[in-house]
Amino acid sequence: MNVLLLGSGGREHALAWKISKSSMLTELFIAPGNAGTRQVGKNVALKPTDFEAVKTFVLENNIDIVVVGPEEPLVKGIYDFFVKDADLMKIPVIGPSKAAAQLEGSKDFAKEFMFRHGIPTAKYATFTKDTIEEGLRFLEGMKPPYVLKADGLAAGKGVLIPDTLDEAKKELVEMLAEAKFGDASSKVVIEQFLKGIEMSVFVITDGESYKILPEAKDYKRIGEGDKGLNTGGMGAISPVPFADATFMDKVETQIIKPTVRGLKADNLDYKGFIFFGLINVKGDPYVIEYNCRMGDPETEVVIPRIKSDILDLFEGIATRTLSERDVQFEERSAATVMMVSGGYPEAYESGKQIFGLNTPTESLIFHAGTKADGPAVMTAGGRVLAVTSFGRTLEVAVEKSYRTIENLEFEGAYYRKDIGQDVM
Ligand code: AMP
Ligand code: GLY
Numbered sequence: 193m194n195v196l197l198l199g200s201g202g203r204e205h206a207l208a209w210k211i212s213k214s215s216m217l218t219e220l221f222i223a224p225g226n227a228g229t230r231q232v233g234k235n236v237a238l239k240p241t242d243f244e245a246v247k248t249f250v251l252e253n254n255i256d257i258v259v260v261g262p263e264e265p266l267v268k269g270i271y272d273f274f275v276k277d278a279d280l281m282k283i284p285v286i287g288p289s290k291a292a293a294q295l296e297g298s299k300d301f302a303k304e305f306m307f308r309h310g311i312p313t314a315k316y317a318t319f320t321k322d323t324i325e326e327g328l329r330f331l332e333g334m335k336p337p338y339v340l341k342a343d344g345l346a347a348g349k350g351v352l353i354p355d356t357l358d359e360a361k362k363e364l365v366e367m368l369a370e371a372k373f374g375d376a377s378s379k380v381v382i383e384q385f386l387k388g389i390e391m392s393v394f395v396i397t398d399g400e401s402y403k404i405l406p407e408a409k410d411y412k413r414i415g416e417g418d419k420g421l422n423t424g425g426m427g428a429i430s431p432v433p434f435a436d437a438t439f440m441d442k443v444e445t446q447i448i449k450p451t452v453r454g455l456k457a458d459n460l461d462y463k464g465f466i467f468f469g470l471i472n473v474k475g476d477p478y479v480i481e482y483n484c485r486m487g488d489p490e491t492e493v494v495i496p497r498i499k500s501d502i503l504d505l506f507e508g509i510a511t512r513t514l515s516e517r518d519v520q521f522e523e524r525s526a527a528t529v530m531m532v533s534g535g536y537p538e539a540y541e542s543g544k545q546i547f548g549l550n551t552p553t554e555s556l557i558f559h560a561g562t563k564a565d566g567p568a569v570m571t572a573g574g575r576v577l578a579v580t581s582f583g584r585t586l587e588v589a590v591e592k593s594y595r596t597i598e599n600l601e602f603e604g605a606y607y608r609k610d611i612g613q614d615v616m
Pocket of ligand 2: 283410424425483486487488489
């Protein structure tokens with residue numbers, strides 16, 4: 193198979209690394225990729241949202257399957273673009289249709305979907321510019337803290353959790369009347385605050401059946417002890433110790449099954465990854481959010497724990513024969529620690545040379561934001577490297593990643609030193 197993978201982060205390097213090990217692979221292309229993905233495939237200078245350019249490349253290079261890493265091309269309808277094009281319709285895209293990708297692209301859509309299908313989630317109401325007054329009154333009837341969510345994609349910044357009613361009211365007005373998040377906040381979802389510990393569950397589906405992948409927990413805040421600004425994710429672990437069989441049974445019966453059944457009942461074409469962002473409230477799972485793609489950095493622990501051939505699974509998704517495919521997992525724990533540029537998630541500098549990448553290591557070093565400069569590798573993003581290790585226990589896995597990081601260096605490098613500690 194010739195494979196085109198879209199994206200350029202740590203998630204894509206981990207996916208590319210796994211695809212490169214498949215016995216079914218002929219050639220792997222990554223668009224646009226990074227300095228890590230070029231070690232396992234061929235980088236091509238294509239923008240994942242430039243569908244016409246993707247089309248030309250796919251036809252010229254006899255691509256057999258397109259795997260989509262990030263959400264943007266999916267929310268913009270790359271799946272539908274292929275299905276509706278006479279030359280492309282036979283080439284499968286791993287990812288949901290535009291309509292189904294609204295599970296991530298619109299919080300209001302996702303909430304309606306969950307209520308329609310009886311999937312546990314926080315109670316909510318949605319407001320627009322025309323219903324600001326109702327929104328302000330609704331807030332008065334809620335208890336703090338207040339959860340306000342911009343409906344559309346807002347680069348991970350669209351959720352605000354103010355502690356006081358005054359702040360909540362001010363934010364609501366800014367979001368709706370002053371377009372704080374542009375178009376994304378033309379609708380705002382206000383929901384009940386849920387108290388618990390978060391984790392993520394990943395599923396692949398062909399629209400009929402599904403396979404549950406290893407679960408993971410990520411570390412979103414920049415600072416140790418989960419303090420400071422939100423980031424794209426500073427590390428991840430898998431498995432998650434508190435997600436025991438009882439909890440995971442509830443996740444499957446109360447959340448995964450009704451979601452896959454609901455997609456089918458609503459005629460929402462879905463052939464790809466479903467990311468369930470969950471919160472454990474006194475032993476019961478609730479959905480905080482859906483994503484229509486894999487998580488980053490969760491992919492860097494989940495994908496290495498899959499022992500099966502990933503192209504066999506993708507072929508199962510594409511041909512609706514996923515139920516006939518076998519999926520095996522690595523028993524050992526995995527942990528990934530993210531090395532980021534100094535200053536991230538606020539302003540940071542790029543273009544710093546990275547040293548130590550060739551030091552022998554037991555870890556997998558996935559590139560998140562890097563760029564090749566001749567033989568040198570330079571930083572090219574906030575999140576730079578995701579260092580993944582396996583261990584008999586979580587403690588061993590985390591320890592190995594920290595040991596590998598001691599040999600990696602770039603000016604201003606920062607990482608959290610407490611990944612996994614809250615659940616050990
Ligand atoms: P989201 O983009 O919907 O995942 O929200 C971002 C973050 O806000 C989540 O990871 C949670 O930490 C927090 N959050 C969102 N919704 C709620 C809620 N209903 N209760 C408590 N925390 C929430
Ligand atoms: N790590 C969270 C995400 O990928 O959305």
